[in-house]
Amino acid sequence: MEIPTPALVVDLDRFERNLQTFAEHCRTSGCAWRPHAKTHKCPEIARRQLAAGAIGISTATVAEAEAMVHAGLRGVLLTSPIVERGKIQRMLALARTPNAVLLAVGNDLQLDVLAEAAASSRQIVDVLLDLDIGDRRTGFLPGEAVLEAARRITRSEFLRLRGLQAYAGHASHVASFEKRAQVSQQAVGKAIQTKELLAKAGLDLAILSVASTGTYNIDSAIRGVTELQCGSFIFMDADYRRIGGKTGPVFTDFQPSLTLLTTVIHANYPDRVTVDAGIKAVSTCIQVKPECISHPGLSHQWTGDEFGIITAEGGIKLPRLGERLEFIVPHCDPTVNLYDCLYAVRGERVEDVWPVTARRGARGIV
């Protein structure tokens, strides 16, 4: 088949290698993994992750959790706090399936609404306490506040405290492995202390869920961490490549398996051509540019919703009208969110088309 552009393409060989590399790392380090589906939003990929050894799937929205549970996946953790009654009810509906979901609970309001809803529907719900270990976005501050919340949960007949979640978003993209390790160890250290505080109070918790792709091999070495919720390793992107790895200035533990395919639709000028990939084809959230892998030396700059401009470094020839270009995307998660499907390719052959079922609003819900 001819893939219509703009499109996202998954190189299956690289994808499978990333999956095996990560699974192997978890095996040898003795960590479980519950990879984040906000990266791919695709039950087909989640299934492959579970088949490779993951114990469940992390999700960022209720719609993502619904898509995963409805597709038959279990151990689905909702990592974001929700305070709306309607969303809590939707999660309770999912919780009716045994072992289907866990909720991260990050504040007292959420705890109030959840406890009340669980009690009135007499539905048992597994929860993790979400900790704010330094990125200042969500979660209880470590220390006494967590202890109080944990006690409230254990007093509730319908909430079952399974563990802690501690995501250090501020560590994930710190450039240089050493600096990143320092920031992440300090952050996760707060979660470990909180875990110990709870243990002293008689609350022994089975789960401590942490880590981004940037810190996977830092956090897995921290004693007390039980599972990793990294997501981006499956695709990689230009933003993660530049943070540097343990052994060099480019983070190459995982290879870019996701690319943007685009077609030259206009070529009137000697210094530029126009492609069909603009703002709606690639997330513009960061300053990092898409990285051309089909035609090294070409640069992409969006110039409207539907159009991008391609320019060439000195001496490099511009592509012809109708030619196709392939780019590593700057930030994989929000770029995947722009598409309804991923083309799974081996060599030149399209082996499969995977629906991005859980993209925002794909089923009319958020």
Add this chain to the structure above:
Amino acid sequence: MEIPTPALVVDLDRFERNLQTFAEHCRTSGCAWRPHAKTHKCPEIARRQLAAGAIGISTATVAEAEAMVHAGLRGVLLTSPIVERGKIQRMLALARTPNAVLLAVGNDLQLDVLAEAAASSRQIVDVLLDLDIGDRRTGFLPGEAVLEAARRITRSEFLRLRGLQAYAGHASHVASFEKRAQVSQQAVGKAIQTKELLAKAGLDLAILSVASTGTYNIDSAIRGVTELQCGSFIFMDADYRRIGGKTGPVFTDFQPSLTLLTTVIHANYPDRVTVDAGIKAVSTCIQVKPECISHPGLSHQWTGDEFGIITAEGGIKLPRLGERLEFIVPHCDPTVNLYDCLYAVRGERVEDVWPVTARRGARGIV
């Protein structure tokens, strides 16, 4: 109903006023209008535009054109060039319905592929010649190249030349009405000259389709322009508001009718709260920030795919956990593209939920 957040809300009173204001402007200026659906991607809105007097609908992608034609709309113009055979075939399939579509043709390759496909399927297709009048993205350069392309079309048994399209993207957001008028008049002037060149060669064309929301009242006054393809006026956005109007520093000819609704999901710090609107809730393509209309003085900055940080100007109180905030979006088109539906609201009541049928890939196609 309680709208789940993040969500896009359409204020129906403002929406209807914008529609009437634009329709009235077109009536008094004697211009037809074929508003751009890339703004809303919503057949329900397109129907209302036709009911208010529009002669058709402009679209930016084949998927948008398909969604509009399948919803029963006619006079659907595809404004972007396409060179892929698969997409040309899809447009030919739409062209089987009488008066359903027009194609803007912007280069020789597109003309080759289209002419051959139309001939081999014996399908008559209405085309506009797309002109590059200065934004250097798509279209034939004005002058002899256009004349040659026009002659090729008129020689073809299956292509019917209906007119010209000349979009001046570089004029749309020029700040200050006078400067914008200058840039647009100069650009559209090239289209007028080309129209005259073709007329001298015996090719009298019925259509000259131009204009963005920023130039609607500039271009409608240019003799020879037959129709406007403005889109954003129906919603407006923060980026258009700041370009200035004919009578003041804010462009207030149309009122913001589209807003982002978001909920405070975390409030641990005295200087900030977290809302559930991040990169996936609002297009980050421009530096302009969302403008808070429910709580003036609050600012939004995304801090991840799902989260935004709200800060307050000195003296202004931060919102509480669970509270809802409403923002004018920076750029309406790519923000609408992030959602599957729009909540149409009058006062406090949700009157309707409109599907964004033609968002990129919403039906598995681009």
